[in-house]
Every structure is written in structure tokens, then in C-alpha cells.
Amino acid sequence: MQDEANGTKGAGDAAPLHILEAPACHLGEGPTYDPASDTAWWFDILGKRLFEKPSASPEVRVHDLPLMASQLCTVDDRTQLLATEKGLHVRDVASGRLTPHTALEADESDTRSNDGRVHPSGALWIGTMGRKAEMGRGSIYWFRGGELRRLYASVSIPNAICFSPDGTVGYFADTARGDIHRVPLDPETGLPSGEPAVFVPAGAFGGGPDGAVTDAEGNVWNARWGAGRIEVFSPDGRHLRSLAVPARQPSCPAFIGRHLDQLLVTTAYEGMDDAERAADPHAGRTLIVQAGAKGVAEPRVRLAL
Structure with a gap:
């Protein structure tokens, strides 16, 4: 790992961080943490x-995939569920073998999966988008126990999907539009129980709202694509903190580690030419930030009722 000073790319608080010894990602996304395996x-x-990183080892394992995938959910100690460009697939942890499980926009060859998270009820919210980020080509879906429902249509780049620790509130964004929305949820199912309202307005903090995660206090940590920062908001929408990271395009944060007190942040070099990459040497690298907060464990997804 490489130790780095924070704050080189965007104005914001400095926090100790290190850069993992792992290949740079064209489009890093979908970080999550499994407490049972500490990975x-x-x-x-x-x-x-x-990418796979056990906390006890400095090594990062890289698994090549036969298709684009964006979200990993733990089913049990032996099984994972992956959201991919060709639907939801079950992954055997030991062998890496993928088995199709549930079709997701199977008739839409020009879309792929993007941001998602598991609700405390075991329901997965997963977004889709056009492969070239075409306006309005994507949607946000709810999946649990083999049932799939479309929640929101005409989404361009679904992001910032996360939930309050008690499961009563959900958050999501369309990066192309710029607003982060807040919606009341049924904590037993993870389904909306009311209409979305603006939580963070477009244009208020620079960059575009990308992936997000909540901490144990219910605060929302949102990566700002293009701004080199993680912005932190209280559950009532107050801005609490700006955390600078040394890459212009952070894509998603996740709390990791036995105490859930480290923030893993993925980044990307997507869309950069050679000059831009030279000016942003950590673009695409994966960061671990000592953020001074504690997260909550990602729930396991429910494949069966």
C-alpha cells in the first residue's frame, strides 16, 4: 500500500488515507464489505x-469476469449475488462460477446495471442505465425473494442508493440531474411508502452525486464525481463535512473493517485523455480513508422468502 496525504484534488477536510496496491480501475464501483469473512x-x-481484499492481508485478489458487473451482495458464506449487464447472477465464492438467477432488462441490450445496495430487510435496490449514459434509459428496481419490481423509470445514471440504519428511509440520485432524493420506506420490505423529495439539491456542492453510504448515525456519505470529495449530510439534509480525496472522480464509498471505521473509496479514469490522467495520477486507484466515523454492516440479500 502507499501512504498519501489527503486533500490534493478538492477543498475539504484532510484525513489519513492509503492507496491500495491494486490495478487502477477504468470505472471503479460497487464497494461492499462482508463482516463474516472480513473481506x-x-x-x-x-x-x-x-476485486477482493481481506482485512488481514495486504494482497488484493483480482477476478476476471465474463461480463460487466457493478454490485455484489452476500447471500451466505458460500454464495454471492452479482448485478451484471445480463441480469442478476449467483456467484460461488470458492470457484467464482456464475449462474444466471433473475433477468434484468433482458430485452434491453443497450443497458447495464449500475449502483445498488441491500436494504436492512434483505431487499436489493439496483439501478440500470444506458451503456452510453443515454438520458432516461435507466431505472431503479427492488428485488427480494425472487421478485423484481421497477420502482422508478426514466433515470439516466442511478446512484447514491443507500438506506437509513433502521430501514425507514431510502436515498437515491440521478447523477445527470444532480439532485439526491429521500423517500420513506416500509422497513419490513424496503418498498417506498411515500413519494420522493429532494434531499440535496442539484448544483449545491459541485460535481455530480455518485455512490453513497450511511454511517451508524444515519449520516449520508456521498462521493462527488468530478469534484474529488466525499460530502457528508445529516439525516435532515444539513451539510456536515467535506472530505477531500486525491482523485477527481471518486465513485462510491463503503465502510469496511472489523470495526466498520474505515472508508473504502473507489475512483475512475473513465472519460480522461492522456493529459488528464497525467494530471490526476491516482485516478482509478482504490483508497482507504480513516474518516473518523463508524458504519453499519451491509445486510445479506434474500434470495428466497
């Missing part, structure tokens, strides 16, 4: 790679 996982969507 962090994340993707390079466009590079068709899955």
Missing part, C-alpha cells in the same frame, strides 16, 4: 474485474 469487494465495471 471488502469492489468492481471495475468497464474492465470486467472483481
Whole structure:
């Protein structure tokens, strides 16, 4: 790992961080943490790679995938569920073998999966988008126990999906539009129980709202694509903190580690030319930040009722 000073790319608080010794991601995304195995996982969507980092080892394992994938959910100690460009697939942890499980926009060859998270009820919210980020081509879906429902349509780049620790509130964004929304949820199912309202307005903090995660206090930690920062908001929408990271395009944070007190942040070099990459040497690298907060464990997804 490489130790780095924080704050080189965007104005914000400095926090100790290090850069993992892992290949740079074209489009890093989907970080999550499995407490049972003490392991962090994340993707390079466009590079068709899955990364595995046990806390006890400095080594990062790289698994090549036969298709683009963006979200990993733990089913049990032996099984995972992956959201991919060709639907939801079950992954055997030991062998890496993928088995199709549930079709997701199977008739839409020009869309792929993007941001998602598991609700405390075991329901997965997963977004889709156009492969070229076409306006309004995507949706946000709810999945649990084999049932799939579309929640929101005409989404361009679904992001910032996360939930309050008690499961009564959900958050999501369309990066292309810029607002982060807040919606009341049924904590037993993870389904909306009311209409979304603006939580953070577009244009208020620079960059575009990308992936997000909540901490144990219910605060929302949102990666700002293009701004080199993680912005932190209280459950009532007050801005609490700006945390600078040394890459211009952070894509998603996740709390990891036995105490859930480290923040793994994926980044990307998508869309950068050679000059831009030279000016942003940590673009695509995966960061671990000592953020001074504690997260909550990602729930396991429910494949069966």
C-alpha cells in the first residue's frame, strides 16, 4: 500500500488515507464489505474485474469476469449475488462460477446495471442505465425473494442508493440531474411508502452525486464525481463535512473493517485523455480513508422468502 496525504484534488477536510496496491480501475464501483469473512469487494465495471481484499492481508485478489458487473451482495458464506449487464447472477465464492438467477432488462441490450445496495430487510435496490449514459434509459428496481419490481423509470445514471440504519428511509440520485432524493420506506420490505423529495439539491456542492453510504448515525456519505470529495449530510439534509480525496472522480464509498471505521473509496479514469490522467495520477486507484466515523454492516440479500 502507499501512504498519501489527503486533500490534493478538492477543498475539504484532510484525513489519513492509503492507496491500495491494486490495478487502477477504468470505472471503479460497487464497494461492499462482508463482516463474516472480513473481506471488502469492489468492481471495475468497464474492465470486467472483481476485486477482493481481506482485512488481514495486504494482497488484493483480482477476478476476471465474463461480463460487466457493478454490485455484489452476500447471500451466505458460500454464495454471492452479482448485478451484471445480463441480469442478476449467483456467484460461488470458492470457484467464482456464475449462474444466471433473475433477468434484468433482458430485452434491453443497450443497458447495464449500475449502483445498488441491500436494504436492512434483505431487499436489493439496483439501478440500470444506458451503456452510453443515454438520458432516461435507466431505472431503479427492488428485488427480494425472487421478485423484481421497477420502482422508478426514466433515470439516466442511478446512484447514491443507500438506506437509513433502521430501514425507514431510502436515498437515491440521478447523477445527470444532480439532485439526491429521500423517500420513506416500509422497513419490513424496503418498498417506498411515500413519494420522493429532494434531499440535496442539484448544483449545491459541485460535481455530480455518485455512490453513497450511511454511517451508524444515519449520516449520508456521498462521493462527488468530478469534484474529488466525499460530502457528508445529516439525516435532515444539513451539510456536515467535506472530505477531500486525491482523485477527481471518486465513485462510491463503503465502510469496511472489523470495526466498520474505515472508508473504502473507489475512483475512475473513465472519460480522461492522456493529459488528464497525467494530471490526476491516482485516478482509478482504490483508497482507504480513516474518516473518523463508524458504519453499519451491509445486510445479506434474500434470495428466497
